[in-house]
Amino acid sequence: MSHDIPLAGVIGDPIAHSRSPQLHGHWLARYGISGHYVPLHVASGDLDTALFALPKMGFRGVNVTIPHKERALALATRVTDRAAAIGAANTLTFLPEGGFEADNTDALGFYENLRQTLPYWSASDGPALVLGAGGAARAVIYALAQNGAPAIRLANRTREKADALARLFPAVEVIDWADAEDAISGAATLVNTTALGMVGQASLDLSLDRLSPDTVVTDIVYNPLQTPLLVAAAEKGARTVDGLGMLLHQAVPGFARWFNLTPEVDDALREAVLK
Numbered sequence: 001m002s003h004d005i006p007l008a009g010v011i012g013d014p015i016a017h018s019r020s021p022q023l024h025g026h027w028l029a030r031y032g033i034s035g036h037y038v039p040l041h042v043a044s045g046d047l048d049t050a051l052f053a054l055p056k057m058g059f060r061g062v063n064v065t066i067p068h069k070e071r072a073l074a075l076a077t078r079v080t081d082r083a084a085a086i087g088a089a090n091t092l093t094f095l096p097e098g099g100f101e102a103d104n105t106d107a108l109g110f111y112e113n114l115r116q117t118l119p120y121w122s123a124s125d126g127p128a129l130v131l132g133a134g135g136a137a138r139a140v141i142y143a144l145a146q147n148g149a150p151a152i153r154l155a156n157r158t159r160e161k162a163d164a165l166a167r168l169f170p171a172v173e174v175i176d177w178a179d180a181e182d183a184i185s186g187a188a189t190l191v192n193t194t195a196l197g198m199v200g201q202a203s204l205d206l207s208l209d210r211l212s213p214d215t216v217v218t219d220i221v222y223n224p225l226q227t228p229l230l231v232a233a234a235e236k237g238a239r240t241v242d243g244l245g246m247l248l249h250q251a252v253p254g255f256a257r258w259f260n261l262t263p264e265v266d267d268a269l270r271e272a273v274l275k
């Protein structure tokens with residue numbers, strides 16, 4: 001059966017908060033594509049059924065978010081190298097022969113956000129300091145390692161989780177959470193991958209006394225855009241990059257595959273997503 005109107009969406013539980021429908025909706029309107037991108041509330045136990053049924057209903061692919069990122073990887077017919085390395089999927093494309101390809105575009109989103117906001121920034125500029133060791137940290141570490149960071153220092157409240165990531169990425173050197181403040185002075189890039197600083201969460205309790213103005217500071221949190229960490233870093237004269245661009249850039253490969261057009265990330269998109 002052929003379907004004329006291309007469909008895509010985002011699967012998660014919960015899903016109401018997702019900004020992806022606004023993001024893809026902006027691109028569809030801007031490029032005059034007669035497709036749709038919809039939020040789909042799918043509980044954990046229903047993922048397999050949903051992924052079986054959606055291509056039969058005209059879906060070209062879907063983004064997956066919490067709690068489906070690992071299960072989607074396990075169900076995939078094909079897995080990209082970067083999704084395998086990150087251990088989670090966020091972008092699925094249904095295959096003509098059945099099944100789907102699982103990709104992870106979070107690392108790309110993180111990297112492109114920094115590169116395009118600060119064209120002179122390079123992961124190879126010097127050591128990185130990454131705070132947090134969850135799923136987002138794994139994508140950030142993958143991006144830094146792939147792009148030549150000479151060292152990646154990793155601090156997490158629960159040290160065992162950082163140790164587990166260090167076993168996967170040889171460039172990672174684990175430091176105690178309590179020593180993170182000392183490690184700031186040697187960092188070319190400082191990344192917060194924890195939820196601290198997000199609306200409704202505590203702030204990251206970290207002194208930036210040792211922060212050099214040469215350090216680039218970025219946060220994966222984008223609500224608020226200027227997290228307490230970024231505000232404090234800017235006050236110290238450091239260059240800061242907010243987390244919204246990571247969300248925008250990670251969406252590009254999925255849109256390109258499903259709707260056959262590589263979309264632009266620009267200010268109009270930022271505004272559409274912030275509405």
Ligand code: ATR
Binds near residue numbers: 131134156158195
């Ligand atoms: P994500 O997929 O967004 O990375 P996650 O896998 O739940 O989410 O990871 C959350 C990260 O934030 C973890 O590194 C977590 O630290 P723990 O491993 O010690 O739980 C970190 N985090 C959450 N709340 C925190 C807090 N109050 N103080 C320090 N770190 C915190």
